[in-house]
Amino acid sequence: MKTLVLAEKPSVGREIARVLGCRKQTKSYIEGDNYIISWAMGHLVELADPGAHDPIYKEWNADHLPIIPERMKHKVIGKTSNQFSTIKSLMHRKDVNNLIIATDAGREGELVARWIMRMGGYKGPFQRLWISSQTDKAIKEGFSSLKPGRDFDNLLQAAECRAEADWLIGLNVTRALSCTYDTRLSAGRVQTPTLAMIQSREQQIKNFIPKPYWLLEANFGGFSAAWRGKSGNRIFKETEADALASKLKNAEAEVISLTEKTSTVPPPLAYDLTALQQDANNMLGYSAKQTLNVLQGLYERHKIVTYPRTDSKYLTADIEATIPDRLKALTGTDHAAKARKILEAGFNPGKRLFDDSRVSDHHAIIPTEEPVIADRLSAEEKALWNIIIKRFLAVLSPPYRYLKRTAEIEAAGESFFISSSTSVDEGWRAVEFRAIEDPDQDGSGSGKIDGLSKGDKLRVSGTQLQQKQTVPPPHYTEAGLLASMENPAAFIDDTKLKETIKNGGLGTPATRADIIEKLISSRYIQRSGGRLLLSPAGEEVLDLAPDKLKSPALTAEWELRLSGIAEGREKAAAFSADIRRNTAELVQSVKSGGKEYKPREFSKKACPLCGRMMMPARDKKGNEQYVCRSLSCGYEEEQEEPNGYHKISKQERAVTRKLISQYSDKSSDTFTLADMIKMKNNDKDKKRN
Numbered sequence: 001m002k003t004l005v006l007a008e009k010p011s012v013g014r015e016i017a018r019v020l021g022c023r024k025q026t027k028s029y030i031e032g033d034n035y036i037i038s039w040a041m042g043h044l045v046e047l048a049d050p051g052a053h054d055p056i057y058k059e060w061n062a063d064h065l066p067i068i069p070e071r072m073k074h075k076v077i078g079k080t081s082n083q084f085s086t087i088k089s090l091m092h093r094k095d096v097n098n099l100i101i102a103t104d105a106g107r108e109g110e111l112v113a114r115w116i117m118r119m120g121g122y123k124g125p126f127q128r129l130w131i132s133s134q135t136d137k138a139i140k141e142g143f144s145s146l147k148p149g150r151d152f153d154n155l156l157q158a159a160e161c162r163a164e165a166d167w168l169i170g171l172n173v174t175r176a177l178s179c180t181y182d183t184r185l186s187a188g189r190v191q192t193p194t195l196a197m198i199q200s201r202e203q204q205i206k207n208f209i210p211k212p213y214w215l216l217e218a219n220f221g222g223f224s225a226a227w228r229g230k231s232g233n234r235i236f237k238e239t240e241a242d243a244l245a246s247k248l249k250n251a252e253a254e255v256i257s258l259t260e261k262t263s264t265v266p267p268p269l270a271y272d273l274t275a276l277q278q279d280a281n282n283m284l285g286y287s288a289k290q291t292l293n294v295l296q297g298l299y300e301r302h303k304i305v306t307y308p309r310t311d312s313k314y315l316t317a318d319i320e321a322t323i324p325d326r327l328k329a330l331t332g333t334d335h336a337a338k339a340r341k342i343l344e345a346g347f348n349p350g351k352r353l354f355d356d357s358r359v360s361d362h363h364a365i366i367p368t369e370e371p372v373i374a375d376r377l378s379a380e381e382k383a384l385w386n387i388i389i390k391r392f393l394a395v396l397s398p399p400y401r402y403l404k405r406t407a408e409i410e411a412a413g414e415s416f417f418i419s420s421s422t423s424v425d426e427g428w429r430a431v432e433f434r435a436i437e438d439p440d441q442d443g444s445g446s447g448k449i450d451g452l453s454k455g456d457k458l459r460v461s462g463t464q465l466q467q468k469q470t471v472p473p474p475h476y477t478e479a480g481l482l483a484s485m486e487n488p489a490a491f492i493d494d495t496k497l498k499e500t501i502k503n504g505g506l507g508t509p510a511t512r513a514d515i516i517e518k519l520i521s522s523r524y525i526q527r528s529g530g531r532l533l534l535s536p537a538g539e540e541v542l543d544l545a546p547d548k549l550k551s552p553a554l555t556a557e558w559e560l561r562l563s564g565i566a567e568g569r570e571k572a573a574a575f576s577a578d579i580r581r582n583t584a585e586l587v588q589s590v591k592s593g594g595k596e597y598k599p600r601e602f603s604k605k606a607c608p609l610c611g612r613m614m615m616p617a618r619d620k621k622g623n624e625q626y627v628c629r630s631l632s633c634g635y636e637e638e639q640e641e642p643n644g645y646h647k648i649s650k651q652e653r654a655v656t657r658k659l660i661s662q663y664s665d666k667s668s669d670t671f672t673l674a675d676m677i678k679m680k681n682n683d684k685d686k687k688r689n
C-alpha cells in the first residue's frame, strides 16, 4: 500500500519526491514504491461566489444584503481543476491507504490541504509533516516524526474562520458601498483599516503646524555643553532664549557632577518576517512583497534559510545544538571569518534567544546547515541573504559595551550637560552596525571632558543659539506601514481597547505584503519615491466606508481571536456568530449612512452612455480596459491609449504574473477592485449563458 503526500506546490513536491527516492514522474505527481507525491498550486478549492449560494445573489442588489449563508459552499478553482482531479483520483486509488499533509506549515497551508481533502471526499487516516527548513535533513527528520493530522484541527478552524470573515466582510461591504452609491468601490476586513491608517498619517502631516524652538549651548573653553531646563532642552520663545544667553555672558560656572557609566546594549533579536521586510525596505528599498518572494526562493530553491512566514524573533532550545553547523555552512562566503570567530569564541545568548515559550509555529528566520554557494544567488537574493546572515551573527555575538561620561555644569543658576561615549567592546556592532539611540542626543554638547573633575571652576566663554523647527511625522514607507500594521494600537483612542489589542495586528506577517499590493492594484494608494501615498480614489472610498471598519480596533481584535482559535483558547462558533453579526451591522451602517458620494478622482474620459467617469481596469483575460464607474451603467471599453493614466507596462505585467505564479498565499481574500470587476463580469457571463 502507498501513502499520498500532498505538497503546497510543484517545486516543493519535486524536492520531497527526490528526498524520498520517488522517481516515476508524471505531469501532476511523482510515484515511488511507498509514496506518491502530488501538489496543490496554492489553493485549489475556495469559498464559492454568492451566486452559488443562491442564484438571486448573482445580481448586485442592495436589497439582498447582507448575504450571510448559514453554511459556506466551496468550489474547485477553475484554472487548476485538472490538478484537483488528479489528487482526487489518487486519494481514491485502491493502493492508497494513507495521506500526509506536506503543505506550508502554517494556517493557510493547513487550509489548502484540508479543503482539497474535503472536496475530494478523502475519509482515510492522515498525518502532518511540520518542518521549518527545506533541507534534505529537515525533510527526512520531518518524515520520521510525523504528527497526527488531527493535532492541527484548531489551526484549520482558525484558517476557515479567517477565510469566511474575509468573504463575509469584503463581499458584503463592497457590494453595499457599490450599490448604495452606484459607484464601483471596494472594501475589506484588512485593507480598509490599513488604508485609513495611511489617511490618518497624511492628515497629521497636512494639519501639522511647525513650531520654532531654540537650543542653547554654552562654551566653557575646551568644550561646550547643552542647556537643559525642567522640561527638556527646547526653548519655545525666542525672547526667553535671548534672555538666557545674555544672563550667561561671562558667567562663572562649576562642575557639579561627573558620572562614568559602562552601558551594555544587547544585540537585536533575530528576524521575524515583518522585521526583515522593514529592514529590507529601509536598506535595500525592497517592497514587502518583493522581500517575501526573494525569501521564498532562498528557502525553497536554495534551501539556505529557514521558514519565512514566521512571527517569532526567537529560537527553540533544540536549535542551539545545530548552531555550529549553521555557522560552518558559511565557510567560503564573505561572512566566513566572522562565523569562525563566533565558533571559536563560543556564544551564550541564553533565554534571550532560545525561548520555547515565544515560538508558536515557527522560529525566527536563520540560515540552515546547507552550505552556501554565494555565486548561485542573484544580486537581489544575495543582498537579502546578507542582511539575514549579519543579523544571525549579531544575535550570537556579545553585547556592545561603551563607557559614557557625563558632566553637569552649573552657571548662573542654569544646568548644562555634556556627555561623551567611548566604545569598550563593539560586540555585535562589529557584525551589524546600527546607530544606538541616545536619550539625550538632541544637543548633548561637544568636545573633550577627559580632564574634568568635580568642583572645577569654569567660565562661560560664549553661547550659541540654534533655531530649529518641530517636524511632522514622515509619510509612510512600506517599512513604516508594516510597523503600524503590526502594532495598530497607536491608532486607537480607547485605552481599554488599546490594552486588549496590544498584541493584535492588521493581517498576519504572511499576508501584509499582499494587502499593500492589493491597495496599490485597486489604485487606492500609489508608490512614490519609496513612499506610499493615498490616492483620490482611496479618499473616495474612505469618505463612504463605515467608521467601524476604518478603525483598526475591530480587525485587530478579530486577528487576536483567530490566534486564540488556533491555540484552542477561543471557540470558532462564537467567532463565526460575531462575524455574521458584525457583517449585518456594517451593511446596515452603509445603507443608512446617508453619506454623499463626492467624486475626488477625475479623468478626461467620460462614459458615452451616462457621462460618469470611466476608470481603467482589466477584463477576465487581464487586458486593459475602461469601465464606467457607475455600477448600474456598467459600460466597458477596451483600452487603446494610456489616456492620462499610468499604463501598465508589459514588463510590469510580466512581474505581476510571475508573482502570482510563484503563488502568493491566498490568506487574504479581501477584494480588490479588479477582483470585483472580474466577478461581476463572470456573473454577467453566467447570466448571458
Ligand SMILES: [Zn+2]
Binding pocket: 607, 608, 609, 610, 611, 612, 628, 629, 630, 633, 634, 635
Ligand atoms: Zn456609464
